[in-house]
Amino acid sequence: DTEVTQTPKHLVMGMTNKKSLKCEQHMGHRAMYWYKQKAKKPPELMFVYSYEKLSINESVPSRFSPECPNSSLLNLHLHALQPEDSALYLCASSQDGTSNQPQHFGDGTRLSIL
Amino acid sequence: SQKIEQNSEALNIQEGKTATLTCNYTNYSPAYLQWYRQDPGRGPVFLLLIRENEKEKRKERLKVTFDTTLKQSLFHITASQPADSATYLCALYGSSNTGKLIFGQGTTLQVKP
Numbered sequence: 001d002t003e004v005t006q007t008p009k010h011l012v013m014g015m016t017n018k019k020s021l022k023c024e025q026h027m028g029h030r031a032m033y034w035y036k037q038k039a040k041k042p043p044e045l046m047f048v049y050s051y052e053k054l055s056i057n058e059s060v061p062s063r064f065s066p067e068c069p070n071s072s073l074l075n076l077h078l079h080a081l082q083p084e085d086s087a088l089y090l091c092a093s094s095q096d097g098t099s100n101q102p103q104h105f106g107d108g109t110r111l112s113i114l
Numbered sequence: 115s116q117k118i119e120q121n122s123e124a125l126n127i128q129e130g131k132t133a134t135l136t137c138n139y140t141n142y143s144p145a146y147l148q149w150y151r152q153d154p155g156r157g158p159v160f161l162l163l164i165r166e167n168e169k170e171k172r173k174e175r176l177k178v179t180f181d182t183t184l185k186q187s188l189f190h191i192t193a194s195q196p197a198d199s200a201t202y203l204c205a206l207y208g209s210s211n212t213g214k215l216i217f218g219q220g221t222t223l224q225v226k227p
Contacts (some may be wrong), residue, residue: 031213042203042217043158056213090157099207100146103215105157
């Protein structure tokens with residue numbers, strides 16, 4: 001079991017739907033991340049939150065909207081997605097985001113866009 | 115441009131042998147380098163972090179080396195077991211952005227009994 005919990009594990013949605021992915025950690029970490037991973041590719045960073053403030057947005061389309069309600073929770077709101085957005089979405093956390101720290105990953109949400 | 119390169123082909127070895135995986139990087143000056151393991155359908159799991167002033171780091175059957183002159187890290191699994199079969203990813207933080215972890219493509223290791 002991972003210490004970063006992601007829900008749901010699987011999500012199928014149409015291109016006009018609105019849905020949200022959720023991520024929770026109780027390790028007291030102050031940095032949280034969203035990654036996108038396509039098959040046989042490495043994870044690609046989407047967003048970084050540091051102390052509940054968005055610190056990095058890797059030019060992600062506005063149909064993906066992150067939210068950090070508190071230090072333990074991270075959401076990714078999805079709207080009007082495209083078929084190419086089908087992927088594994090991974091959440092991770094680290095102590096405070098500096099480069100000497102490992103990241104702890106959840107097992108992801110497998111997203112399929114019809 | 116900055117690149118992290120790992121053996122793109124799968125590595126197949128016999129149980130009990132030592133597996134050696136390579137990670138090369140260009141246009142980085144990392145203070146730290148990390149290795150992760152990823153199983154199919156799961157998130158990456160952190161294995162080891164090595165600092166630029168450390169030549170070698172060990173954890174049980176795992177050993178990592180870090181040569182900042184060659185811009186290379188080697189990851190060794192000794193006495194390999196079928197349970198070690200997975201994809202192994204090396205990762206560096208981008209030089210100007212704290213928090214931006216960049217992964218190599220990963221090497222898939224298959225250990226045969």
